[in-house]
Amino acid sequence: MTYRIDELMICRIAREVDASGVTVLGSFTPLAYASYMLAKMTHAPDAPLIGYNAIGMRPIELNLTSAEAAAYRGAAAHWTFIENTQTVHLGGRGLVECVSPAQMDGTGAFNTSVIGPYERPKVRLPGGTGSPEVVQNYEKIIAYFGSHTTRGLVEKVDFATGGRFPVSADARRKRGLLVGPVWIITPLGVLIKDSDEEGFRIESLHPGVDVAAVVENTGFELGVPDDIPETTVPTDEQLELLRNHIDPFGTSQFDFMDARSRAAYVDDILAREWARAEAMPDA
């Protein structure tokens, strides 16, 4: 089956999710949510998942109005956000976390706070929630971008909301931190950083993408290995699950849209969600 680029990215992220640690749905990162559900529905049914502080939630359909209600149905426990984050984030039990920043640079610093000077920014962004702590403490960190440009992958972020340091395995062990890399996943390829001595290098290229396009559209220096594999493409089974069950409204495409098309898309999704809820028999 032909796949969309967001679907390929979802499948790449899903590979990192398993039952060796806890994965938590962070703040509005629909592409990541789809990845976690896909992992639960395929290779990692036992992966412990937390959404909205519903502990051990089941895999759910992604939508705009009732995903949270679904997460709470069938969860093993209801915790407060502090119980959850102390246990998982600070307690060294976090496996995979995705962030979707406005900017990231070659040190791994990311920005979800401001575009422009901090005191009088050009754009005041939402802020990072717990992402600075998460990025520091989890095992595997994935930053994803809906486009691969020098505006997002910059030489230096306008402001570092957060960023993992140290990254090197020895240094992290010494501090009692979980060991794992930082990845950047974009519509062109996958970049990885796993030591403090080196920056990001290309881990894989998506089908049809050449090295030059990646280097040219990256604002920081990039390691280019001699032999770069192609990113694995989605299977028919994965695509079927994503389109028909996990994300029938296509929320994972949000990160690939500008504000205007996103608004029109929201209208369309809401019309469909309304019709479905209206057609339900009363309780």
Add this chain to the structure above:
Amino acid sequence: MNKLVPLEELASFVPPGSLVGLGGAWLSNHPMAALRQLIRDGVGDLHLAETMGSMDIDMMIGAGLVSKVTFSMVSLEAFGLAPHFRRAGQDATIEITELTGLALNTAFEAGSRNIPFLPLASLGLSDIPDRQPEWYAKIDDPFTGIDLLAVKALRPDVALLHVRRANARGDCQYDGPMAIDPEMSRSARKVVVTCEEIVSDDVIEANPHMTKIPGFLVDAVIEAPFGAHPLTHVPVYGLDAWELRDYAAAAADPSTWQAYLTQLRSESEAEYRERVLPPDRRRVVRNLARAATTLDEATA
């Protein structure tokens, strides 16, 4: 002890200039009915503190009632950047104190324990600790010497929380998400809760494990059905995304925003519910809270 008060008396617990902790997180459980009442009463110069805000903080900024926000995120998520928060941040019209999320949670926790700070592991490359020296200080672990961050305690003058049910004593139960409401209730000097329904002590005592805030922490209990609307209060109602979308559209333009505010100020909370939640909308948002099947059910 009867702590029941009408919503109209909320302002007596929230003097102008108060540091107000807001319950809820993301698009859920924020004390929206309470905030609408503060807008009706024009209670201003507020310092709002909350880890994950959305329409709650944005609406209050838009109403001109906020002088300071302490937060780690304010966003309308799929419905865009929070328009008033964004403008206030860009134009520096209010004081913006951005903390990292778990540090802010830790600040509430330190407040709840009546100690001046709690330590947190260092934050890597984040610029936030250096940017907010009033809140973070570098300290050494007194046992190993490893560098840590001290996070200063935060004690709101009053916490505004929205819960599923409460009795007249103020024992509060949740059936769904509760953000950091229980911890915030312990850090605040006063706690005012709105609830979907007032129940008898028997109802509370039948399920004591659901009581997350005991009455001895609570100063006032206000009945406010749809008190988190248009945001969610699972499992009673899902997101009124249609109203949230209308809010975002109104907030985008000063003239439509003035009309939105004038409408809010001119009506009681009961009239608000009548206007914004006609029978079909009310039915849909209730159904949404139970519409979502989990995928193992759907594919079984």
